[in-house]
Structure formats: C-alpha cells, structure tokens
Amino acid sequence: MNPPPFEGKRGGRLTTDDYLFIDVNHFKREGLLTDAGWFSWQWVRRGKLVDAINVTVKENGIIIDGQSIYIEWSSCPLGGIRPWFHCSSCNKRCCKLYKANTSFACKTCLNLVFKVWHLRPKKRALRRADKIFRKVSFDFSRKGDKPKWQRWPTFERLEAEGEKALNVISGEEEKLLDKLRKLNPLKQAGRTC
Structure with a gap:
C-alpha cells in the first residue's frame, strides 16, 4: 500500500x-x-x-x-x-x-514502525533517560532521594534504567570524540609539542 x-x-x-x-x-x-x-x-x-x-x-x-x-x-x-x-x-x-x-x-499489516526506531542510539537513550527522570520527578538537588509516593523497588529499577541510558549516551559521546581525534591528529600533535 x-x-x-x-x-x-x-x-x-x-x-x-x-x-x-x-x-x-x-x-x-x-x-x-x-x-x-x-x-x-x-x-x-x-x-x-x-x-x-x-x-x-x-x-x-x-x-x-x-x-x-x-x-x-x-x-x-x-x-x-x-x-x-x-x-x-x-x-x-x-x-x-x-x-x-x-x-x-493495523500497524503489522502495513509493515509500520514507531518513529523512535529511526533514531540513533544516543537519541534513543536521551529520550529514555528524559522519560525516566520525568517519571521519577528526579530533582538533582536531592540526589538519591526518592519521591514521597514511590516505592523503593520502583525507584531503584528506574534509577538503574536511567544509569544504563546515561552509560549509552556517554559511550556514544566517546565514539564521537574518537572520530574527531582520528580526523584531526596533526593539530593534537602540534599542541603537545
């Protein structure tokens, strides 16, 4: 179709x-x-x-x-x-x-996917982390403190998922930095000398 x-x-x-x-x-x-x-x-x-x-x-x-x-x-x-x-x-x-x-x-008959499937891993991880932090009502000033209404197992699970998403984001940033270093080795060598 x-x-x-x-x-x-x-x-x-x-x-x-x-x-x-x-x-x-x-x-x-x-x-x-x-x-x-x-x-x-x-x-x-x-x-x-x-x-x-x-x-x-x-x-x-x-x-x-x-x-x-x-x-x-x-x-x-x-x-x-x-x-x-x-x-x-x-x-x-x-x-x-x-x-x-x-x-x-239906979606299956038309062979459709959700829009998020076309995102790169870093964008997916950012989206996932943002969703988790909104769900947890994460306040960076109260690190390690869960929202009053949330149960501890739920908070710990969401915190672990958020950490996993942040690890993917930092891994993608490292890959990008490695690519930049490979593209520009002469400038880095000039700085060290």
Whole structure:
C-alpha cells in the first residue's frame, strides 16, 4: 500500500506518524460508540484539513466508506469494558487502525514502525533517560532521594534504567570524540609539542 502523499520516510520503513489513524479508545471516551447512528471524523494538521470520513455506528462495529470494521468488547479485571478494533486484513484485535489509501489496516499489516526506531542510539537513550527522570520527578538537588509516593523497588529499577541510558549516551559521546581525534591528529600533535 502506498504512503500518503503529504509525508513519508524516504529511506527505511514508514512510521506510524506517516499515516492517519483512528483510535477506538478515543471514540469510546468521546461517547461516539454508544448509540447507533453516525458521526463525522476529521484530521487537521497545522490548521489545515487533511482528510475527513463519515462513520456509521452499528451494534457490533462501524462502517467507514463501505469498509466494515468489527468492534469486540472485553471485560477489564477491575470492572468495566474495553473496545477493540478487528483488523480487516489479519483479523487481529488492535486499538488503532491506520488509513492506507481508502481502507484501514493495523500497524503489522502495513509493515509500520514507531518513529523512535529511526533514531540513533544516543537519541534513543536521551529520550529514555528524559522519560525516566520525568517519571521519577528526579530533582538533582536531592540526589538519591526518592519521591514521597514511590516505592523503593520502583525507584531503584528506574534509577538503574536511567544509569544504563546515561552509560549509552556517554559511550556514544566517546565514539564521537574518537572520530574527531582520528580526523584531526596533526593539530593534537602540534599542541603537545
């Protein structure tokens, strides 16, 4: 299936950000799946309308432009029910379906990856470390002190993951410094003499 004309990855696999998608949990939160009827859905990027669809709600699914998408409801362990789309291509259940030309399919069927897969190891490690430090509410003035609400095993696990990410970052920086040293050996030799 062809990527949408407005974006796309030129080298490597396409990402989920390159496609428009529908999310069954968002539809449920908005209350769009409760009563039989129809609604219209629009995608807007940078203030411009990219695409719009009309969705007809049936008792066991939805219909978008003639394509029928089955919705399965499963019970949650602590009560309540959760909706799932069934991909028309592979019949697996998923939360998001991506628009490919005129039909909708899951991430696996379209052979998509997440945007983070295209990042270099250093950028991935920085992203991971930032996410961990935000989760821990890490305050550098209170080193080694965990947040009041967090359990010790969780804090220690997150601290170890953060250290691992920082080790990857410093390793990548060392590789970069080695490359710079190899490119410029004469200037370094001139400084030492």
